[in-house]
Amino acid sequence: xxxxxxxxxxxxxxxxxxxxxxxxxxxxxxxxxxxxxxxxxxxxxxxxxxxxxxxxxxxxxxxxxxxxxxxxxxxxxxxxxxxxxxxxxxxxxxxxxxxxxxxxxxxxxxxxxxxxxxxxxxxxxxxxxxxxxxxxxxxxxxxxxxxx
Numbered sequence: 824x825x826x827x828x829x830x831x832x833x834x835x836x837x838x839x840x841x842x843x844x845x846x847x848x849x850x851x852x853x854x855x856x857x858x859x860x861x862x863x864x865x866x867x868x869x870x871x872x873x874x875x876x877x878x879x880x881x882x883x884x885x886x887x888x889x890x891x892x893x894x895x896x897x898x899x900x901x902x903x904x905x906x907x908x909x910x911x912x913x914x915x916x917x918x919x920x921x922x923x924x925x926x927x928x929x930x931x932x933x934x935x936x937x938x939x940x941x942x943x944x945x946x947x948x949x950x951x952x953x954x955x956x957x958x959x960x961x962x963x964x965x966x967x968x969x970x971x
Contacts, residue, residue, distance in 0.1 A: 835935045849921045863907045870900045897899040
């Protein structure tokens, strides 16, 4: 009997490549999210540091222009924090969409793999039946030859 051949193997290979590609994109997107979160942590630390610095300077006396400069800097850090939070939110939404793509690609691969398994089981069953028939014919032929 000939070797098992799955007619949809090229499609399965293509879908597996697509799944791997979508997973790689998701991995990259998560890395970007991690970087954004680190940057946000840095901004929070910067804000905290500059706030403490302003409190110290205010306690020892600070000129109005210096106070204005510090407040403006803190306002710019606040804006940077809001911008970073928005970037994180958008990145998380993109990750959610990409996760859906990965799950769909995985489902497609799984469906084709299940079909492949079913076809392989059918192939193995037919092969076993052919072998049984061959053995049965061989035994019958051997008995007939022995009787002669």
